[in-house]
Amino acid sequence: MLLRAALEIEVELGAGNVDHALELLAAHDLRRTQLRGDATVNLDWPDEDPIELVRGLVLLASGRPEQVRAAAATAVEQSPSSAATGWVATALAEDRLRHDVLATEAMGYALDVAAPQGLVLPFRVPGGHVAAILRLHQLVDGRHGAFVQLLLQQIEVKPPAAPSLATLLEPLTERERVVVAYLPTMRSNAEIADEMGISVNTVKQHLKSVHRKLGVTSRREAVRAARQFDLLPEPAGLESAEPAPVGPRD
Missing domain, CATH: 1.25.40 (Serine Threonine Protein Phosphatase 5, Tetratricopeptide repeat)
Known part of the structure; x- marks a missing residue:
């Protein structure tokens, strides 16, 4: 809340x-x-x-x-x-x-x-x-x-409307971007794991990697950075359709 x-x-x-x-x-x-x-x-x-x-x-x-x-x-x-x-x-x-x-x-x-x-x-x-x-x-x-x-x-450099992903020192993987897309929905790690068909530990590892690549230390900052880099789908994107499967459960 x-x-x-x-x-x-x-x-x-x-x-x-x-x-x-x-x-x-x-x-x-x-x-x-x-x-x-x-x-x-x-x-x-x-x-x-x-x-x-x-x-x-x-x-x-x-x-x-x-x-x-x-x-x-x-x-x-x-x-x-x-x-x-x-x-x-x-x-x-x-x-x-x-x-x-x-x-x-x-x-x-x-x-x-x-x-x-x-x-x-x-x-x-x-x-x-x-x-x-x-x-x-x-x-x-x-x-x-x-x-x-x-x-x-x-x-001091004026950023474009949506900063380029090329400005990231290390791009996010496909799975990391899926995890990031779930963060604004306030789902727990367990709920994200269930949606993606992977383990909770794997979600935690993805989040740890996301924080390192975006240079943040919390979910709140990760959401803010993801918006800056245009990594998030439209607000209704995760609610209107089931996410595509990204592989078997770890």
Whole structure:
């Protein structure tokens, strides 16, 4: 439920529908408040809430940069990809507030957690401000110089409507692309395995390979990257027809 809501909010932001993204975020917060007030519900929220990863970006897009740092505080204490996302949002907010020192400092924290794992996606925020802050960081700090250059090469070049698969260092196999196509449907590994006629362990191996090739560390990031590389079928594609068999069960 949380991942689906976060993806919906992120899609609306990417399409420029800030008001709708705000409505989705408010609806989620209201629902969470209602559930927490219901003593009959056993509420078990995950340690890493994907909603908190997009909250800062929603606030930034809606013209409330002064609230972003507090909103991103949860994200920066989580996994490297989450922390990098939170710090990038904080850097953009401080830049919007004309706090150059704080913006550079926040971008430095983002680089500290992203560079060791080569995480690029957290820096792919629409607009040219990320590149400008990275360049400022390069001038006043200089850490992670090679990684900063890699980021600048990737985010300063305007991508085509659908990035070419040739930009992947290692293309996905046919089976890996089928697994990727199932990710937005929120099916479990077991359900994907059953649909494809393979074992759960094989699905896990495919996912591990997909994460490595796309340079991501979670399903959420894999879905985002797959959209960028035009790896996903039409929304109704997996619901309207049975997938073609891809081989015997392992």
